[in-house]
Amino acid sequence: MSASLKGLYAITDATLLPTQEQLLFACEQALLGGAQLLQYREKSQNKRKRLAEGRALANLCAAYQRTLIINDDLELAAELGVGLHLGQKDGSVEQARRLLGDQAIIGATCHQDLALAKRAAEEGASYVAFGACFPSQTKPLASRAPIELFQNAAEQIHLPKVAIGGLNLDNSAQVIAAGAEMIAVVHALFSSTDIRQQAQAFSALFSNPV
Ligand SMILES: Cc1ncc(COP(=O)(O)OP(=O)(O)O)c(N)n1
Ligand SMILES: Cc1nc(C(=O)O)sc1CCOP(=O)(O)O
Secondary structure, rough: OOOOOOOOEEEOOOOOOOHHHHHHHHHHHHHHOOOOEEEEEEOOOOOHHHHHHHHHHHOOOOOOHOOOEEEEOOOHHHHHOOOEEEEOOOOOOHHHHHOOOOOOOOEEEOEEEHHHHHHHHHOOOOOOEOOOOOOOOOOOOOOOOOOOOHHHHHHOOOOOOOEEOOOOOOOOHHHHHHHHEEEEEEEHHOOOOOHHHHHHHHHHHHOOOO
């Protein structure tokens, strides 16, 4: 299934979505609202939980013809036949590409470093992620990336650029205008009382640039 690497990228959070029922409901709302990619980000070491939730989300994404991305865990991504996001300490993009194959969506955290992004591109990444663009409630200690980075990256990195960290409906438009093809969001999406409507509002930023 070919994925659109432009638009809203929804990322789950176990604090906001503690049960599988809440996780599935919230993610379906995000997909109905137009999220193009869905990342399962579950930091617990509970393998059984991760497999069960990952499988349920993979089925959900398949039903909506969207792509699931697993954070950090190559083994789980391979088992489910879905995409993968790797941080700088989570293993190499090259190895993941070899295991997951040509068609898999593989993303890489590049913080605020264009050299990391160039390397990820050479190793076969599908997208590069820069952040944190703004202070993040989900990851308060994340290092910050300046918005101008997206302008500089456009000339040098020929892959979709994902912006992450503290993004909300008030600050995302400027990051999109600077060149980010995707906006990755946890808190401003999954803490909403109407996730579907919130996802629609984020998605609309891509069709109605301000
Ligand atoms: C789209 C996207 N960008 C960056 C990250 C952060 O990944 P990582 O550096 O592996 O940190 P943790 O998510 O593991 O805390 C991401 N998950 N997704
Ligand atoms: C998982 C993650 N990685 C980041 C980075 O900068 O690499 S910021 C972040 C958290 C994003 O959540 P929120 O939308 O709630 O700020």
